[in-house]
Structure formats: structure tokens, C-alpha cells
Amino acid sequence: MSRSLLRFGWVRQVVLAVFFIAVALYFIIPLYATFRFSLQAKRGELGFTAYANVLQASDFAESFSLSLQTALLTILVSTLLIVPTAYWVQLKIPRARSLIEFFTLLPFVIPAVVLVFGLIRAYNGTGLTDSSRGIYTLMVGAYVTLSFPYVYRSVDNGLQSIKVRTLTEAAQSLGAGWFTILSRVIFPNVWVSIINGAFITFAIVMGEFTIASLLSQPTFGPYLYQLNSSKVYEPSALSLLSLGLTWLCIALIQLLGRRSGQSRTTVF
Amino acid sequence: MSFLDLTNVRKEFANFTAVENFNLKVERGEFVSFLGPSGCGKTTTLRMIAGFEKPTSGQITINGKDITNVPANKRNVGMVFQSYALFPNLTVANNIGFGLKVKGEASDLIRQRVAEMLDLIHMQEFAGRYPHQLSGGQQQRVALARAIAIRPQVLLMDEPLSALDAKIRINLRQEIRAIQRQLGITTIYVTHDQEEALSISDRIVVMSKGKMEQVGTPLDIYNAPKTRFVASFVGTLNLLDAQVTDARNGKIKIDDQEIAVGQQIQNASTGKQVSVAIRPEAISLNGHSSTGNHLNGAVEDVSFLGSVVRVRVKLENQHVNFDTFNNPNLVPPAIGQPVSLTFMPEACMVVQDEK
Numbered sequence: 001m002s003r004s005l006l007r008f009g010w011v012r013q014v015v016l017a018v019f020f021i022a023v024a025l026y027f028i029i030p031l032y033a034t035f036r037f038s039l040q041a042k043r044g045e046l047g048f049t050a051y052a053n054v055l056q057a058s059d060f061a062e063s064f065s066l067s068l069q070t071a072l073l074t075i076l077v078s079t080l081l082i083v084p085t086a087y088w089v090q091l092k093i094p095r096a097r098s099l100i101e102f103f104t105l106l107p108f109v110i111p112a113v114v115l116v117f118g119l120i121r122a123y124n125g126t127g128l129t130d131s132s133r134g135i136y137t138l139m140v141g142a143y144v145t146l147s148f149p150y151v152y153r154s155v156d157n158g159l160q161s162i163k164v165r166t167l168t169e170a171a172q173s174l175g176a177g178w179f180t181i182l183s184r185v186i187f188p189n190v191w192v193s194i195i196n197g198a199f200i201t202f203a204i205v206m207g208e209f210t211i212a213s214l215l216s217q218p219t220f221g222p223y224l225y226q227l228n229s230s231k232v233y234e235p236s237a238l239s240l241l242s243l244g245l246t247w248l249c250i251a252l253i254q255l256l257g258r259r260s261g262q263s264r265t266t267v268f
Numbered sequence: 269m270s271f272l273d274l275t276n277v278r279k280e281f282a283n284f285t286a287v288e289n290f291n292l293k294v295e296r297g298e299f300v301s302f303l304g305p306s307g308c309g310k311t312t313t314l315r316m317i318a319g320f321e322k323p324t325s326g327q328i329t330i331n332g333k334d335i336t337n338v339p340a341n342k343r344n345v346g347m348v349f350q351s352y353a354l355f356p357n358l359t360v361a362n363n364i365g366f367g368l369k370v371k372g373e374a375s376d377l378i379r380q381r382v383a384e385m386l387d388l389i390h391m392q393e394f395a396g397r398y399p400h401q402l403s404g405g406q407q408q409r410v411a412l413a414r415a416i417a418i419r420p421q422v423l424l425m426d427e428p429l430s431a432l433d434a435k436i437r438i439n440l441r442q443e444i445r446a447i448q449r450q451l452g453i454t455t456i457y458v459t460h461d462q463e464e465a466l467s468i469s470d471r472i473v474v475m476s477k478g479k480m481e482q483v484g485t486p487l488d489i490y491n492a493p494k495t496r497f498v499a500s501f502v503g504t505l506n507l508l509d510a511q512v513t514d515a516r517n518g519k520i521k522i523d524d525q526e527i528a529v530g531q532q533i534q535n536a537s538t539g540k541q542v543s544v545a546i547r548p549e550a551i552s553l554n555g556h557s558s559t560g561n562h563l564n565g566a567v568e569d570v571s572f573l574g575s576v577v578r579v580r581v582k583l584e585n586q587h588v589n590f591d592t593f594n595n596p597n598l599v600p601p602a603i604g605q606p607v608s609l610t611f612m613p614e615a616c617m618v619v620q621d622e623k
Contacts, residue, residue: 163351169320170353170411172340174367174418184366188357 038236050237063223071205074143075198078151086155087186090164104152107145112210115142135215142211146204151197158193199250206246269332271296271454272422277326279312286312288478297452301465304475310458314424319343330421346415350427352407354399360410361395367418385413405436423455441468462502466490474498499545499619506588512540523584527561529616543619550615551590554608563609567601581607
């Protein structure tokens, strides 16, 4: 009996190891192939010429920094909008949670094309569609809408894991107003959830193509597409670079989150 | 004028009345407990004092100032919650100093006050810990220190010991009472544990179905319950149905056995149905007092409760429990054994039936 169990355990471990290796290879092989291909810019030798070309191109820096700025702005706006909303819903109108959840899921069923034309049509004549800054604002607004399902769910889960009502009442009994409660009690306690939502929002915005392209914004997504159609090796180098930079940003965000989690908040 | 005054306070939710016609005057430094079963309105009343619920009608004043419509964060009322409600992102010291920081006190003063509070709760060495690194009892002591640190006008405690185990609960309630006496802070304490309320309070408000049943000292509440509800809720009690047989001479009949209850039924008419409450500890077994009452029955059950042995005796239709101290040299009565229960007429409390 015990022998058969032992044998079964051994077989199970092998199956798991094979499965793990297969999944790892599924991700690593394409990455390696792209990397190998990106090194072949110069005929007959392997080198980083494609990377140098990409990094030296002024369009790259501009489009990447614009996307980075847009991603950070989107995260900031959606956090400032969603955390107080989710908090208020849990505290004052918990019955409305399912309705709010339904609204936050709408970006999943409304295609990006429809969203863009809807925004243009709705804000046409308000001045927002007349200037590049206005159109950029519309794009950020569209990205904030896209981030709703991820940020709301993440923050809502975070709020459910703490006793929102009791903590709020405790803070109120100590003299705290709404701003103090949000900034010193709620935000620090859902920080990890906000980071999780920000993580996904960042990834979405950095690679987004449809909205930026339809609004004629020179962000990283359209730049990558344009490069793909005109160059051979550089798109592969750029894809890997953007992947690396995205991971770096995510690592920085997580490090920031972990540090703030370790040192927590100090009051005096 | 009393320090905390609740006048005709009423609270209605969508389709039910949680608190009705609540009138209470609390003196400065007094420790008052709201006692009652779940849903009796005690927490709602406390929350109205805290400002978390707005009374449908009525007035609440503290130190002569009407606070009925003052927001919770402007009342200077400290609150201790059942679930501790410590801020998970703050250390013990920062939790205690939170209210002072909100008030805009200087850092030096906050540090000094926090040190005082840590000293008060004997937790100086825990200043740098986070709530999740503390036991339940320690967390509640921190919550108490945090509520007291802001020097509140009134301290409100909502079943603060309910989540703790029995031994810690007893130690902590003594600690709470000692701190309250030391600081002379006016305190309202909500509990459903009658032993807790009796042991800790200056006065107790017994509540049922949103109404005040009785207000009095623990001794009053225990020894002279005014209603059938108070009699049955506070302490263990024998509540027996009886019939007045001779009101002038204070005689009633329980299961066809006549006993004396003194002057309490002077105004009752003969034949009236009443309820008689007798504490188990007021009854003795097979006593020979000539002035005492006797009820005859048979032992139905014997329960060993540690220092006390509780015996249940069946009369004709009703049961009577009586307590006797545990004594290893005495053999408890056997089940089925005929016994005579003896108790003084003064031990009988005739209580009003609920309408």
C-alpha cells in the first residue's frame, strides 16, 4: 500500500516537473527566438546593432516616455477616482456593489473602437477635440475607463479584507474627517490592492494600440506597429526592450509597495 | 444638571423601532452599562451617543451642550469597539497617537501622552509592534489607550470583551474599571453579559426590545428586578407562576403549596395570577425555619458547577433550582429523592408581567 503510494507520489512529481518545464519552454522559446533574431541585424555576426538603432531613434524615446507618462497619469486618476468610490459604496451603499461591478465590467464588452468614437462624439464641441492636449485628455479618460474592471475589483477586494466601517468609525471617534480617513487609514491599508490594479493598468496602457492610433497619439503602441512595417530586426529588439522596461517598472512599483508595507505609516 | 443626558431618544430604521423613549441621566465619572440581549437597542443607543447614528427624535447633551446633530468627529467621544478596530498600518504607539495627531498636537506632546498611555496599560515594550503582532487582549488594551489618549468627554465601549476568552475577559474588565476609576472618565459600556455588567458598573440600564426595562445599581437590578424580563435576564432565577390567595397577609399559592411573600401583593386581588422570582442561592434544603417558606418536591437533576452544586427540584408542575456550595464531605441528594425547599418570604420577588 505504502509502496504504491510512494510510487504514485514519485510519478506525480515527475508529471508536475514535466508540465512545469513545458510551460516554461512555451514562454522561453519564443522569447529566446526573438532575442536570437534581434541579434542578427548585421549579416554573418551576432550583435546588438538593432538595439543601438532602436535606442538612438528619437521617436522611440518620445513614444515610450509619452506612454509611460500616460500610464502613470491613468493610474493616478483611476486610483483617485476608484478608491474613494469603492470605499463610499462599501460604507454607505453596500447594496449598490453589484450595480457598480456591472458598470466596471462594461469596458470588457464595449470594443475600444466604439469607446473612442463614443468619446469623440460625446465631447465634440466641448473644446476637448479641438486641441492635441484635449485629445490627449480624452485618451487618458479612455484608459481610465479601460482600467476600471482591474482597479475596482482589486481595490474592492482590498477593502473587503479590512473592516472598513469599523476603521472609519474608529477614526471618526478620534476626530478624523473624511480626507484624513481616506489618506491615513483607507489608502495605506489598500495600498497593495492599488499596486495590483496599477500593475495591470500599466501593462495595458504601455501596449495599447487601438485607442492611441484612432486618436492619432504618438504613443508606444502605434510606434511599435509602425516600426514593424518598416524594419526587420528592430521590432524584435524593441519588443524585448519594452518587455524588459515594463518588468523593470513593475519591479520598481512592487519594491515601492513592499517598502511602504514594511515601514508602514508613521503618524508622529 | 447631569453630565450626559439622553432625553426621549428614539431611533427608527426602515420598518422597525430600534430604540424607543430612552431617557437617561449620567453623572460625571459614572460607569453605566447597557445590558440586554442581541437586538435590544443597546448598541444603537451607544452609536447615537457616538454620532454614528442620528436619532429619529429626542436630544443628547454632553456637559450641557446639545450634540444631537454634531458629527461624530466633532464630539470628542472615545470609542472602544468589539473588534478592536486598530489601524493595521500603524504601530501601537502610532495608533495611540492617531487622535492627538488629528487634533494637531505637537509631536513632543504626542510622544509624552503616548508614553503615559502605554504606561497606563502596561505595554511600554510593545510601542513599536503592529496590531497583528499582538494578542486579542493586548489589542483591546491598545484600543482603550487610543480612545483615552484624546481625553474624551465620554468613553463608549461596545462589547469590548466579547471576542476574548474567559480568563482574559475577567482580568481586562478589572483593568478597565481600575483605569476608569483612576481617570474618573464618564463611561457607557455595552454588554450582553450580565456578570460583566454586575461586576463593573455603577449603574445598569437593562434593555429589551428597544425599551429601558430598569435602571439601577447592580444590587438593585439583581435583588429587586422590577419586571419579569429583568428578573429572568439578570442572574439565574426561578420564575414561578403563582396565584394570590390572601393579599392582605401576603400569601400566594405555587402548585397548590401556599407560601408567604410579605407586603408586596397588598394591592393585588385574590385569585390574581402573578410571577414570583426566587434566586437559587436563597433556597436551602430541608431547613427547619419556622418563619420560612417550604416547598415540597422531588430532585430531578443535580449539576456540578465547580464551587457550586445546582439541584433541580420538580414541584407538581414547575421546577425550582437551588444552589449549594460544593462540599466534599456532603453527599448531594439522589435523583428522585423527596426534598423540602426552605426560603424566607423576603427572598421572594413578585414581578410585573410584561404586557
